[in-house]
Amino acid sequence: MCELSDCLETLSSGYVLKFPEPIMRILLAAVVAACISATATFAAPDPAPVAANPVGDPKAASSDDGKYFDANGNPTYSIDKSDRVDWYTFSGYRRFNGSCEVCHGFDGSGSSFAPDLTQSLKTIGYNDFQNIVVNGKQDVNTAQSLVMPSFGENKNVMCYLDDIYVYLRARADRVQGSGRPAAHEDKPKTAIQNENDCMGP
Numbered sequence: 001m002c003e004l005s006d007c008l009e010t011l012s013s014g015y016v017l018k019f020p021e022p023i024m025r026i027l028l029a030a031v032v033a034a035c036i037s038a039t040a041t042f043a044a045p046d047p048a049p050v051a052a053n054p055v056g057d058p059k060a061a062s063s064d065d066g067k068y069f070d071a072n073g074n075p076t077y078s079i080d081k082s083d084r085v086d087w088y089t090f091s092g093y094r095r096f097n098g099s100c101e102v103c104h105g106f107d108g109s110g111s112s113f114a115p116d117l118t119q120s121l122k123t124i125g126y127n128d129f130q131n132i133v134v135n136g137k138q139d140v141n142t143a144q145s146l147v148m149p150s151f152g153e154n155k156n157v158m159c160y161l162d163d164i165y166v167y168l169r170a171r172a173d174r175v176q177g178s179g180r181p182a183a184h185e186d187k188p189k190t191a192i193q194n195e196n197d198c199m200g201p
């Protein structure tokens, strides 16, 4: 914090006054300018409150034919005591390593040109995740150009978007390690039906 009165005190101290006259004037201008901008910063209105974590608590609050949802109604994983995962987490593991692994590295742990999704998914919630995968993302601010392609037209991804999401969510929460899940629940009827509807004949 820098008050104008503190600055003027600094200026009147013997140390600063030892400088020759022109340098003094430059110093005076610089210190006063710094103070004014600092004061202005502190006088600014309070920023908007930080939004609640978009990721939310991953704990399963409900389920529907083998698909699990958190308290916000977003898809989540279920892993029992013997490390058996729900069908969708297992399916997501396979789909991720079929369509995304080439850039994001084995099991999402990142590469030199695409981010570590086991970190990203700690802060990217379900809605943002869907938006990025459907529409792609391009970081124009970095020296190298980073391009996440859009998968909106790719059925191998779109038909399994929730599967990929819950798998990565489990990876980010460190409850699913690298590699194939040890065991999984049977494929639910709903998953078979949705897959047929989505992928077509």
Ligand code: HEC
Binding pocket: 096, 099, 100, 101, 102, 103, 104, 113, 114, 115, 117, 120, 124, 129, 132, 133, 137, 138, 139, 140, 146, 147, 148, 149, 151, 157, 164
């Ligand atoms: C051709 C390489 C490539 C493929 C394939 C790819 N990505 Fe990406 N992805 C990227 C790059 C590069 C970025 C960083 C873009 C940026 O920072 O603007 C990215 C960013 C992301 C992000 C945002 C991460 C963050 O921290 O901002 C998510 C989520 C993501 N990808 C998910 C996926 C999923 C899911 C798939 C598979 C369906 C996939 N990606 C396939 C290259 C790829």
